[in-house]
Amino acid sequence: MAKHIDLGAAGEAMAARELLKLGYRLIDTNVRMKMGELDIVAEEGGEMVVVEVRTRTLGRMVPPEATVGPSKIRKLVRTGRTYMESVGWEGPWRIDIAAITVGSDGSPKLEVFRDITVGIIEP
Amino acid sequence: MLNACGCFDARILTIIESRRISWEDLASGSGAAMDRLGMKESARKEFLGLLSSGWYDREVESCESMGVRLIFSGDPGYPSMLADMIDPPLVLYESGSGLPSGERVAVVGTRRCTSYGSNCASDLASVLVDVGVAVVSGGARGIDAAAHRGCMSSGGRTVAVTGTGADISYPASHSALFREIREEGCLLTEFPLGTPPRPWNFPRRNRLIAGLCSRCVVVEAPEKSGAVLTARLALEAGREVWAVPGRITDGVCKGSNALISDGAMPLVDIRVFAALVSGRQGALFPTGGRREDTAGPVLTPEEAEVLRILADHGEMTVDNISAEGKMSAAVVLRGLGVLSAYGLVAPGGPGRWSKRTQGRG
Amino acid sequence: MNVVHGVTLQGIKALKVEVEVEITGGLFVIAVVGLPDASVKEARERVRAALRSLGVSVKGRVAVNLAPADSPKEGALLDLPIAVGIAHAKGEIRVPGPTLFMGELALDGRVRRVRGAVPAALLARDLGFPLFVPEGNAREVSLVKGVRAWQVGHIRELFAHLRGQSQLKVIEQAEEATGDPKPDPDFSDIKGQVAAKRALEIAAAGHHNVLLTGSPGSGKTLLARALKDILPPLSDEEMMEVLLVRSTVGLPLDSSRRRPFRAIHHTSSTISVCGGGTNLRPGEVSLAHRGVLFLDEFTEFRRDLLESLRQPLEDGFISVSRASGSVTYPARVLFVAACNPCPCGFLGDPVEPCRCSPSAVDRYRRKMSGPILDRIDLCVTVPRLTPDELVQAEGQGGESSTRVRERVLRAREVQWDRWKNLGYQCNAELPEKALRKQVRLDLDGRRFLKDVAGRIRLSGRGISRVLKVARTIADLAGEENLSTVHLAEALAFREGGDLPWDR
Numbered sequence: 001m002a003k004h005i006d007l008g009a010a011g012e013a014m015a016a017r018e019l020l021k022l023g024y025r026l027i028d029t030n031v032r033m034k035m036g037e038l039d040i041v042a043e044e045g046g047e048m049v050v051v052e053v054r055t056r057t058l059g060r061m062v063p064p065e066a067t068v069g070p071s072k073i074r075k076l077v078r079t080g081r082t083y084m085e086s087v088g089w090e091g092p093w094r095i096d097i098a099a100i101t102v103g104s105d106g107s108p109k110l111e112v113f114r115d116i117t118v119g120i121i122e123p
Numbered sequence: 124m125l126n127a128c129g130c131f132d133a134r135i136l137t138i139i140e141s142r143r144i145s146w147e148d149l150a151s152g153s154g155a156a157m158d159r160l161g162m163k164e165s166a167r168k169e170f171l172g173l174l175s176s177g178w179y180d181r182e183v184e185s186c187e188s189m190g191v192r193l194i195f196s197g198d199p200g201y202p203s204m205l206a207d208m209i210d211p212p213l214v215l216y217e218s219g220s221g222l223p224s225g226e227r228v229a230v231v232g233t234r235r236c237t238s239y240g241s242n243c244a245s246d247l248a249s250v251l252v253d254v255g256v257a258v259v260s261g262g263a264r265g266i267d268a269a270a271h272r273g274c275m276s277s278g279g280r281t282v283a284v285t286g287t288g289a290d291i292s293y294p295a296s297h298s299a300l301f302r303e304i305r306e307e308g309c310l311l312t313e314f315p316l317g318t319p320p321r322p323w324n325f326p327r328r329n330r331l332i333a334g335l336c337s338r339c340v341v342v343e344a345p346e347k348s349g350a351v352l353t354a355r356l357a358l359e360a361g362r363e364v365w366a367v368p369g370r371i372t373d374g375v376c377k378g379s380n381a382l383i384s385d386g387a388m389p390l391v392d393i394r395v396f397a398a399l400v401s402g403r404q405g406a407l408f409p410t411g412g413r414r415e416d417t418a419g420p421v422l423t424p425e426e427a428e429v430l431r432i433l434a435d436h437g438e439m440t441v442d443n444i445s446a447e448g449k450m451s452a453a454v455v456l457r458g459l460g461v462l463s464a465y466g467l468v469a470p471g472g473p474g475r476w477s478k479r480t481q482g483r484g
Numbered sequence: 485m486n487v488v489h490g491v492t493l494q495g496i497k498a499l500k501v502e503v504e505v506e507i508t509g510g511l512f513v514i515a516v517v518g519l520p521d522a523s524v525k526e527a528r529e530r531v532r533a534a535l536r537s538l539g540v541s542v543k544g545r546v547a548v549n550l551a552p553a554d555s556p557k558e559g560a561l562l563d564l565p566i567a568v569g570i571a572h573a574k575g576e577i578r579v580p581g582p583t584l585f586m587g588e589l590a591l592d593g594r595v596r597r598v599r600g601a602v603p604a605a606l607l608a609r610d611l612g613f614p615l616f617v618p619e620g621n622a623r624e625v626s627l628v629k630g631v632r633a634w635q636v637g638h639i640r641e642l643f644a645h646l647r648g649q650s651q652l653k654v655i656e657q658a659e660e661a662t663g664d665p666k667p668d669p670d671f672s673d674i675k676g677q678v679a680a681k682r683a684l685e686i687a688a689a690g691h692h693n694v695l696l697t698g699s700p701g702s703g704k705t706l707l708a709r710a711l712k713d714i715l716p717p718l719s720d721e722e723m724m725e726v727l728l729v730r731s732t733v734g735l736p737l738d739s740s741r742r743r744p745f746r747a748i749h750h751t752s753s754t755i756s757v758c759g760g761g762t763n764l765r766p767g768e769v770s771l772a773h774r775g776v777l778f779l780d781e782f783t784e785f786r787r788d789l790l791e792s793l794r795q796p797l798e799d800g801f802i803s804v805s806r807a808s809g810s811v812t813y814p815a816r817v818l819f820v821a822a823c824n825p826c827p828c829g830f831l832g833d834p835v836e837p838c839r840c841s842p843s844a845v846d847r848y849r850r851k852m853s854g855p856i857l858d859r860i861d862l863c864v865t866v867p868r869l870t871p872d873e874l875v876q877a878e879g880q881g882g883e884s885s886t887r888v889r890e891r892v893l894r895a896r897e898v899q900w901d902r903w904k905n906l907g908y909q910c911n912a913e914l915p916e917k918a919l920r921k922q923v924r925l926d927l928d929g930r931r932f933l934k935d936v937a938g939r940i941r942l943s944g945r946g947i948s949r950v951l952k953v954a955r956t957i958a959d960l961a962g963e964e965n966l967s968t969v970h971l972a973e974a975l976a977f978r979e980g981g982d983l984p985w986d987r
Contacts, residue, residue: 047543077511090509092544117511118532234842238832264842296846374837426972438834440867441679442877452678453957453973460975464936472832473698473825474679474867 011055011108012039015098018110024049033086036079040098048093050080051112055100064099065113077117185316191218191289208334208360212313216289219309222335223257223280228400229332229357230258231350232266232342237375238438238471240266240343242479243367243393245273247340250393252279254401257308259284259336261328262301264294266342266350271304280308284331286324288312293320311335325349333357338400340365340390344378351378354387365390420465425450429458433468433478440474487579488572489613490550490565491586491604492557495811496728496766498603500584500611502551503565505573510545516566518550523559530589531567534639537593540576556809558763561598563589564616567639568646577646584608587618593639597621599734602727605631616642616652624737626658627727661739667713667885669706676869676877680707683864683977685888688714689895690956691910693797693819693859695782695979698866699836700829704822707866708778709745711820714889715776716896717741722774725814729770744775750784758792759804759813767804769796770813782821783851794855821856824848825865834870861912861949862977895959911956916948923951925966932968936975950974 016026024042031038040051052072054064068076076095084093097113173179186193194200194215202222205211228251230244248258248270258274260267262283274281283304285293289312292298304310313331314324329352333339339357341364344350354364364387369376383389390396422430432447433439439447444455459476462468468476488503501518514532516524535542548566550557564587571577586604588596597620605628608615615633617625622635634652636642645652671681680696680703687694688711696704718726718741726744730737746768748757759767769777779785796802796815803812826845830836840848869877899910906922908914914922925933937947951966954974958966 045541045543080511084509092509092512094512094543115512117513235838294843440676440869440873442676442867442869442873445678446876452682456679456682456976457969457973460977461936461972464940464975466939470832470865472834472867473702473865475832475834 219305229336229339230270234265236265241269244269248273249277252277286328288316288318329353488569498607503569504549505569518553533591534589560588602731692861702868746772747778777817
C-alpha cells in the first residue's frame, strides 16, 4: 500500500513544517534505534521533545492520536530514553503526538498533543 | 393412683362402695372391676400403666424423702371443709407446717396487678393475721404473691394451693417464696409429684382455694380471669364472696367490679372486714402496744409530713408533694428516701409514690 | 536544610513532616515517597493541576520525599506543602526559613479546608515555625494563642506572598466570647420535674453519672440536655482539649465555654462511638470529652458497645488501634443513661395501661446491669406528667439554669479545696478506699446507715455510692459535716429505689 507510506512521509514533512511554526527547534528526524524508531526529535520550552507523527484521512473512524496505544507508548519511552542517553541529554524531555488529519478535499490539519505520558507513567 | 389418673375425685369412693367393687380387685388391675367402675378406656390404660410400673411405691417414697405428707380423703387430717364440697379431692399433697385450722380467707386476683391492688392484698392479708385468720391463695405472681407476703410479714400462716406437683415451683422465681411459705404455713396440691403447670390444672386448683375458705376476696381481676372463676366456685360452694372495688376505667379490675354488681360484697374497709370475719370488735381499734411490737421507725416531722400527704392524697409525684406540703424537692426526697427504705412508701410507677399501710412486700 | 514542612495527625497530636524535593532530567513524573499509594496518585494530580493553574510548568523527574517515611500520613493535608516544595525546588518561590504548610488543593488552585488545624497550630507554636493554613481553618487557628499564622484562599496568593508581592491575611487571635451562651434548654423551660432537676443538680455538682427512668414522653432527653448548662464553664485547659478533638474530626469550632453534649443511640456503630476507621478518627465519646454523653434507650445497647465504654468510664481516655498502630483520645465524660420502666414503657403510668407480662418486665430489668450501671451513682425516675399536672406546674416558676449553676460552682469549689492534695477534683472520682477514709459519719449517721442498709440489703458498692452522693448533697448545702439528712436524700436516689417492688 504505497499510498499509506506516502501519506506517512508527507505527513512527517508537514508536521515538521508546522512544528517549526509553533516554535519547536528541530534536532533530528527518522531516528532509527535498535528497539524502535523516533519520527521527530525536537527541542521546545527548555525540554527535548520526541514527536510521534500520525496521519489519517478524514472518514476513518479512529482519530489519529488514538492509534498510539500503551505498548507503542512504552516503546516510545524506551526508545526515547535510550536516545537521550546516547546524545548525553540529562535534562527533562517529553513525548508529543502530531496528529494530521487529511480532509476529503485533501487539505491537511495538524493537531499537537503535548506531554502524553503525564498521568500514565508510574515513577 | 386413681387420683393420678387425673379424672377422679372423692365421689369415686362412694361409687366404689355402692357398687361393691373390691379394692383388691382394683389394685390388681382386674378388668371386671374397672368395668363395674365405669372407667373410660383412657383412664384404664393410664391406671394399668401406673400399676405395672410400680408408681405407687415410688410416689410414696419420694414424698417421704421430700417431707411431703399424703392426706387421703377420709383420713383424720383431711380438711372437713373440703369434704363438704361436691367434688372434693381424693388426695392432698401437703408440705410445710400443716394446714392452719381455724378461720381461713382466700385472697385472690390477677397476675398483672397495679400497685393499688398489690398494696390492698398485702395490707388485707396483714390485718387478717392480726385477727387470727389464715390467708389462702394460689402462689401466683401479682395479687397472690402480695397476699402471701403480706400475711407472712405480719407473722401469720399462709396456705398456697398450687396447680403443679409439690416438687415444682411455678413460677420459678417464686421458689424462695414457697420455701418461706412452707416454713410459715403450708403448700397444698392435688396433683402428683412432677406435674408441670398445665392451663387446665388451674381451674381445678381454684376450686380447692374456694373450698378451703369460708370467704373468698377478689382484690383485682379483669374479666375472664382465674380469680373470677375462683369466686364463682366459692359461690357455688356456698362461701361468701367479697371484691375490692377498683377504678371503673381500668380493665384490670373489670372482673372484680362486675362481681360486685353480681352480688359480691364490696370490701371498702379492711378493718371492718377483718372485724366481721373474726367477730372481734377489737380489730377496729388497733392498740398502741401493737404499734411498738412492729418496731416502727421514729420519723422526723418532715418525713411524717410526707407520709401524711401521701396517706391523704394517694399516689403523687415529688412535684405534687412539694407543692402540697410547701417543701423543697430536696426535703421531699429526703423523706421519700427514708420512708421507702423502711417500706412505708413505694413507687407504683416512674416518679409516682404512694403510702403502704402495713407490712412489706 | 529543609524548610518546607507539612503535618500529619496522630490522634489529636500533629507531627511534623519534612518535604524534600529534587528535580532531575527525564520524562516528567512526580514520584512521592512516604505516602500510601492511593493517596500518592490523588495528591500528584491535585498538585500538578494547581501548579499548572499558576503557570508553573514542571518538567523532568520530580522526586518528593516525605520524612519520616514510615509514619502513616494523610495525603490531603500534604497537598499544599508538596506544591510549595516543588515550586521552591524549581526556584519559583523562596521559603525563607522553616515553615509549616497545611491544606488540600483543588484542581483550580484553591486551598481547601482540612481537619487538624488546631493540633497543627499547637505544633507550629511549639516549634516556633510560622504557619499557613486554608481560609476555612482560620477560625480554629484564631482560637490558639501564640502562633504566627496566615490564611490562604488560593495558592496564587501564597506564592505572591512568598515572593513579597502581596500580603496574606494574618490570623489574629480571636477575642474571647463575652457572656455565657444561652442555656438550651434552660431549667426554667422544663415544667415541673423537681426531683429530676434536683438529681441533675447533684450530678453536676459532684460529677456523678445519672440514670433517668421514665415512660416515653416524660422528658428524659430534654432533662439530659439541660445538664450541660448547669455544669461549670470549660477552663482554658479543658477548652483547648475540646478544640483539639473537634478540630481533629474537622468540626466547626467556637470559643464558647459551654460543655459538649453528645447523644448516642443503641444502633450506633462501635467505631462511631469509640473512634477508629481508616484514619483512626475520634468517636462520639471523645467529642463528648469534658461534657455529657447521653445514652438513650440504655437497655437496648449491645453488650460489646457497653464493654467498650468501660475504658472511658474508668480511665477517662480511650485507646483506638489498628494494624498500623494505636492512638489514645481523651474521653472524660459525664454519663447520662435513660431507659423505660418496662418494654412497652408504660408500667405504672396513670393513664396508659402497661401491656407487658410480668416475665417480660423481669427480663427487661435484668438487662439493667453491667459495667455502666455499676458506675451510676444517681438513679431517678421521671414521671410522665398528665395535662393537669403540666398546667399546675406552669404556675410554679422554676429556677433558671444560671441560678442552679451558681450552687453547682460553689459546691465544686469546696470539693476542689478538699481533694486537691489527693489529686481529685470531684466527689465522684473518689475510689472506695479513699472514700471510706475521707468521708466520715458521725455516730447518728453511722447508726442510721447501718439500720437502713440492713433493711434494704445495700451492697458495699451501694453504700459507697450513697456516701459519695451524700457528700455532694452536703457540699451543695454548704455543710462540712455529713449528717443523716444528707444520707436520707442520697437514699432516694439509690439503685432500685425507684422500682416498683416485686409484683
